Amino acid sequence: MKGDITDAHEDVTYGLYDHAGDADQDLGRDTGNGWDLVAENIESVSFTYTLDDGTMTATPTNLKRIRAVDIALIARTANRDANYPLNSGYRTHSLAATVQVRNLGP
Secondary structure (H helix, E strand, C coil): CCCCCCCCCCCCEEEEEEECCCCCCEEECCCCCCEEEECCCCCEEEEEEEEECCEEEECCCCCEEEEEEEEEEEEECCCCCCCCCCCCCCEEEEEEEECCCCCCCC
């Protein structure tokens, strides 16, 4: 329903889980029906929220005050590189993005 924020599948949770049972962490999303794979071999993901007064928090209590979301993740190669001395032989890549939130607030 237009304007209603409690429709099914509108609450989305992102997190790390083991999709293939191979002990490698993967990024998934859950809309209430269990995890769906987004990306494999993700070492970490974090979300930091910028509020309307400029403060930043990892756990916002009033969603209407969110103005931006900083997303950071670290991905790694699926296979070890015997010639790479760091990270137990896994090459990693860091990604970061800021999403300006336009549909929340007054």
